[in-house]
Amino acid sequence: MITRNGYAAIIPAFIFCFFACYNAPKLDKYLHMKYGEGYDRYARKTKMLIPFVF
Template sequence: MALFIAGCFLNTANEVLRDTWKQQPEHKGQLYTGGFFKYSRHINYFGDLMCVTAYALITSNGYAVSIPLFLFCFFTFYNAPKLDEYLSSKYGAAFKHYAKITKMLIPYVY
């Protein structure tokens, strides 16, 4: 249950922090790298993975294990690269630097 709650927190809290930051006029057009986004470019996706992994563990259902595996592959090979491409075109050098020093999905790992 703790894994599920932590995943929900990572996803939701960081979206709220980013949205609050972006609403400030002085941040217009700037890349947000605060909160847990300093550890992962797609920390909200990592939160999603934590939630569905917790679900799979709680249910002890073999089929449920396929959900986090599918999402990991989807985020890693499709969604995150597409979003990175978009962010690179929108923020240019700022995003390229951010991508160079920040893990893509799993903080400190990948």
Template sequence: MLNTVSELLRKPFKDNPLNKGKLYTGGLFKYAIHINYLGDCLWVLGLALISNNIYSLLIPLFLFLVFILGYIPKSDDYLQNKYGEQFTLYKQKTKKLIPFIW
């Protein structure tokens, strides 16, 4: 839900031609830059927990590490190059992945 809702809230902004070249910082993205990645981590963690298999917890851990070490740095570089100062200001006031924490 977290991933889907965050993307659905962003869609009207992105579809509006007046917002071309503007960075979306509203909706759930005001709480974390990569809130959609957090949603992915949480649903995979939920599946691992209901599987009742301790080893299945390695999957969400691996996914979390892939986001932290791979996707987030690459995405941040892309956003910085595309939006420049807009992204600089956004990342100064917004957590990366986990609202209110990191």
């Protein structure tokens, strides 16, 4: 936004998509394997990435 260049928005969007679609599900799977039912209870009560949204 500071540079007034449309391409500058691509990098944060790519990083968000990478984290939301690849890294976060992989981390959820790992935490489920490590903590089991305790993590499942926590995951049901909280959002994965953005509070109250996603």
